[in-house]
Amino acid sequence: MFGKGIIIREAHFPGRAAIEAYGNGGFRFADMSHRGSLLCLPSGIHGWQPADATALSVADFDKVLAEAGKIEILLVGMGKELRPLPAALRAALKQAGISADPMSTGAAVRTYNVLLAEDRAVAAALVAVD
Template identity: 55%
Template structure:
């Protein structure tokens, strides 16, 4: 169940308090499904597997790329490669991309956010926490 509202958006960037069971907890609410954490807020993200990470699914990231230094992509429970052309397109926008498992992405995102760094995260929901 999502508390993100009918538009699937929470208006502020927030740290992730918990994850697993197919969703995330942040800002005192819960969201089932994958999540984009951007400087413009938290957004429901329809991606469920790494193969769905495309230029189109990351369009909201590209829209705010000038405000991001680092994009952490949580690819689920395991490691998966991000297409080279996607990495290159983000690099052209001066965004560093790190694709790692969702748990590691959340931990790194929370640290960088607490340090007030220009960080964003694209997180595929996972069922089990490792």
Template identity: 60%
Template sequence: MGKRGEPLELRDAHFPGRAQIDAYGNGGFRFADMSHRGSLMCVPSGVYGWSPTCFEEITDEALDQILQEADGIEVLLIGCGDELKPFPEARKGPFREKGIMVDSMSTGAAVRTYNVMLGEDRAVAAVFIAVDYT
């Protein structure tokens, strides 16, 4: 229950802004003095909780937000989890049409690359599969 016995309102996780990822592992991420358990999507409109838990769950629907915000994105980094898994060339077409380069790598490498690109004020978006190591 929330305040004064009111039902607790659950919302989708969302941080309205761009933020570097301070830490990852143990099934989640830390950023902007907050922590989030589970996977993340970082786009120009903010940082969102993201439902995929493994590379195989990264569907076209799961990446739709990237295409909706394509005007502010030149690079999409895909953090695949514990290891690199190539994003299929056949699925890159819609991103190329919008001028977005797609690069997949392990989540750790994607976080580091995202932070560097964000620090350079580059037009970058990222999706990160949560990992259990620290």
């Protein structure tokens, strides 16, 4: 007999991969597609659901902060338009030794791919765009 229902697991790709495409509310990487936002960390690529993409909080970056010793640069794709990071978030990242650069999601994807190819200690928090 089968178990009780479908088990939904947290979206996670256990490796580093370039982002092949973005738009339509998601991303393509490693010959896969993901609907929604992403965290690209040294531990892998994780599905990400910030509470409010227009007002990111420190709690939205718990996974980033947990890997702080492995990340020098965090690219924050803020959606279609650049918005500043909230002061509390910027302070928490700085205290963890992470340089955070907010930009549009498109610019963050392109920059992430270049820095990843250079084997830099880079991570990205990417808000999905339509």
